[in-house]
Amino acid sequence: MRARVRAYYEASAVLWPRVRLSYASKANGTLAVLAVMSAEGCWIDVASEGELRAALSAGIPAERCCMHGNNKSAAEIELALDEGIGEIVADNFEELSLLATAPSFQPNSRVLLRLAPGVDPKTHDKISTGQAETKFGFPIGDTADAAVRYCINSGLPLAGFHCHVGSQLLDPTAQVEGARAIAQFAVEMKRDHGFETQVLNLGGGLGVRYTDEEPMSIQDYCTMLIGAVKPVLREGGLEPELVQEPGRSLVAEAGTTLYTVGTVKTMAGTRYVVVDGGLGDNPRPALYGAKYALVHIPAEPRDASEPGPRTTVAGRHCETDTLFPQAILPADVQPGDLIQVLTTGAYASSMASNYNRYPRPATVLIRESGRVELVQRRETIEEMLDREIVPEDLLV
Ligand SMILES: Cc1ncc(COP(=O)(O)O)c(C=O)c1O
Numbered sequence: 006m007r008a009r010v011r012a013y014y015e016a017s018a019v020l021w022p023r024v025r026l027s028y029a030s031k032a033n034g035t036l037a038v039l040a041v042m043s044a045e046g047c048w049i050d051v052a053s054e055g056e057l058r059a060a061l062s063a064g065i066p067a068e069r070c071c072m073h074g075n076n077k078s079a080a081e082i083e084l085a086l087d088e089g090i091g092e093i094v095a096d097n098f099e100e101l102s103l104l105a106t107a108p109s110f111q112p113n114s115r116v117l118l119r120l121a122p123g124v125d126p127k128t129h130d131k132i133s134t135g136q137a138e139t140k141f142g143f144p145i146g147d148t149a150d151a152a153v154r155y156c157i158n159s160g161l162p163l164a165g166f167h168c169h170v171g172s173q174l175l176d177p178t179a180q181v182e183g184a185r186a187i188a189q190f191a192v193e194m195k196r197d198h199g200f201e202t203q204v205l206n207l208g209g210g211l212g213v214r215y216t217d218e219e220p221m222s223i224q225d226y227c228t229m230l231i232g233a234v235k236p237v238l239r240e241g242g243l244e245p246e247l248v249q250e251p252g253r254s255l256v257a258e259a260g261t262t263l264y265t266v267g268t269v270k271t272m273a274g275t276r277y278v279v280v281d282g283g284l285g286d287n288p289r290p291a292l293y294g295a296k297y298a299l300v301h302i303p304a305e306p307r308d309a310s311e312p313g314p315r316t317t318v319a320g321r322h323c324e325t326d327t328l329f330p331q332a333i334l335p336a337d338v339q340p341g342d343l344i345q346v347l348t349t350g351a352y353a354s355s356m357a358s359n360y361n362r363y364p365r366p367a368t369v370l371i372r373e374s375g376r377v378e379l380v381q382r383r384e385t386i387e388e389m390l391d392r393e394i395v396p397e398d399l400l401v
Pocket residue numbers: 029031032050073169171172173208209210211250251252253254
């Protein structure tokens with residue numbers, strides 16, 4: 006994680022005078038991960054009250070947090086402003102009106118506008134956000150122009166613009182087009198309204214390797230992205246702080262999940278290896294047909310066996326929660342063996358649920374020294390049941 010943050014900073018700092026990373030905490034909101042990111046110089050991107058409170062609990066001051074969300078409640082906006090949030094990214098006119106009438110706006114808090122640049126990110130539909138037909142942000146054009154005028158007229162501390170076009174992007178064309186579009190818009194706002202952009206947030210989205218993908222290196226990616234906005238900004242006489250907001254590319258490959266095999270059986274010619282997890286701890290295979298690389302770890306050291314027959318690795322939930330279709334695993338996989346799933350650091354534990362009333366698993370952090378520390382203990386059944394209320398007259 007640390008190496009990847011540093012790679013972003015190193016690649017960006019030589020290209021532009023003021024750069025910053027804001028870690029998208031939705032990717033993995035474990036408090037220890039937030040603390041590592043903050044120690045490496047990242048701000049924290051939070052998208053809800055819960056994510057903001059998590060960052061505060063990890064010791065990160067609100068002034069180093071940037072709040073997102075496409076339907077922030079009045080209470081969330083109030084909390085963020087009371088805490089002295091560094092940046093709040095307005096998604097729509099309702100939010101702007103809540104901000105304009107908010108009782109407290111601390112001097113360090115600034116507003117950004119989320120813009121929809123209308124580019125096709127060419128990724129899974131469920132993680133596409135920057136296209137013209139999207140629920141996120143103000144479309145670049147008359148609507149975004151009206152949002153800027155609204156901020157100016159109501160005295161909101163507008164500092165700049167943001168866009169995030171999608172996630173797990175292996176072809177960076179969309180980010181480059183999106184970044185160029187918001188830079189161009191910033192230049193137009195200077196020309197038309199004398200508004201001087203101080204912050205331009207280019208979002209996250211860089212893809213990672215799950216199986217055989219070949220994502221761009223962080224270095225090449227930053228060179229391409231910053232290279233795209235630089236001439237536009239220079240020509241327009243703007244020198245904002247350039248922010249990137251990666252999540253997946255900082256944490257995905259740092260994470261791994263260990264499952265224990267419970268049973269092995271063959272059904273209509275397919276071998277099933279069933280593990281003690283699945284949909285509840287990683288919904289990505291079910292949501293997006295996500296694929297992963299697996300490693301088989303025998304419970305006790307034994308001689309390597311031949312590759313086995315066509316294998317489906319299934320979870321234990323009451324759905325066909327196939328974690329991995331067509332897995333290649335040895336012939337002698339047995340109950341008690343471990344299956345290690347690679348690249349589960351992003352959007353797995355943060356998307357986990359209690360489906361079937363399984364408590365969520367524990368997380369350990371492997372330190373640079375090799376020391377292993379528990380940073381999230383296993384959830385208990387009691388914690389799950391704690392928020393339930395059975396009306397008196399229904400109690401048997
Ligand atoms: C506003 C915003 N910023 C950043 C990210 C992080 O994206 P990624 O994890 O692909 O880098 C997301 C992901 O959904 C997002 O919605």
